[in-house]
């Protein structure tokens with residue numbers, strides 16, 4: 157079954173405006189009252205403090221693991237994690253953008269990709285401290301809502317289900333941003349919730365507890381009691397007429413660049429997806445990191461009705477493995493959300509063309525795209541994202557090529573994603589549970605699906 161066969165014709169005909177994907181002219185732009193809110197999303201900073209311009213390209217950064225970083229420049233290299241100069245330059249640019257944001261979400265992964273022997277618990281804490289303080293220096297007045305990543309532990313991925321030196325250190329370092337109740341659950345299980353503004357609650361989950369490589373939680377049906385806590389938190393939010401932003405490092409759903417692989421363990425994915433369906437009336441949006449790429453998902457109910465918009469933000473670090481066909485340019489983004497119902501309205505995606513920045517020795521961060529303009533959408537509510545995702549499957553639609561270029565943060569427009577690659581991408585956008593995803597990919601089995609034309 158090819159990508160265009162994913163949906164029967166009646167589904168496409170029910171969304172006739174996907175056939176007219178021309179961007180709306182500015183005068184037709186919707187007026188949102190009250191003023192939209194704004195927040196920054198940064199993720200996967202992965203600071204490599206060893207990065208330096210060495211004569212021997214294999215010695216530029218520990219994170220290249222001996223591979224030659226032959227294009228290394230002052231802002232980094234695609235085989236290395238972020239030099240400090242790259243992170244500072246990103247924060248400096250963010251702090252100059254107007255209108256100002258209300259708050260920042262930061263979805264984890266401060267340490268570099270290096271073998272466990274190169275780090276230690278105290279070094280991981282030092283890296284989280286460095287990134288927290290750098291952020292506070294650049295944004296002294298903005299609240300920050302962090303989430304822990306799989307690299308924010310030593311050894312990496314091995315997050316425990318009870319209190320430990322890292323959860324305690326995070327609670328100390330983030331005390332200027334979080335209230336006592338949030339700090340107490342953070343200290344015990346690495347998760348918390350807090351009001352970001354009246355009526356809007358941020359729920360920061362520790363999804364590393366559900367991550368495959370975490371041996372500490374392998375046979376645990378509710379690690380750290382986070383499910384029980386999450387349902388109670390969402391019940392309370394419902395009663396208090398609040399809306400919730402779910403933030404976490406490892407996303408729910410299927411990896412868009414692989415076939416049949418969930419980002420967290422499959423049974424945990426099924427459980428989380430069912431909780432998120434049950435509480436979709438109170439959840440205004442989901443915001444994740446970890447894959448380092450720019451992607452989205454639409455949570456559908458079993459009848460195909462759109463319930464929630466889910467966003468995965470690309471990384472600040474540009475690192476890729478030697479044999480990976482592509483990477484991502486360094487990136488961060490701003491979300492616009494409705495001022496009273498808190499639904500997502502738009503993304504302003506920023507990026508640094510790393511090759512150009514190194515050549516010019518100057519970091520010109522630019523807006524890569526504005527989501528509603530790029531795809532002719534009126535907002536980023538679930539119905540709009542579903543229409544966009546369905547348009548990916550239409551013959552001659554260029555929306556998918558644009559989406560895939562954004563997926564790599566404009567790393568290389570000559571790389572195309574078709575056939576199996578496109579099928580994996582589109583099924584991952586639309587189907588988050590095992591049954592629906594399996595039907596979508598048509599039982600083709602596990603295979604890598606990079607199509608390099």
Ligand SMILES: [Zn+2]
Pocket residue numbers: 200202265305307446447448471
């Ligand atoms: Zn990462």
Ligand SMILES: [Zn+2]
Pocket residue numbers: 265305306307405446447
């Ligand atoms: Zn990660």
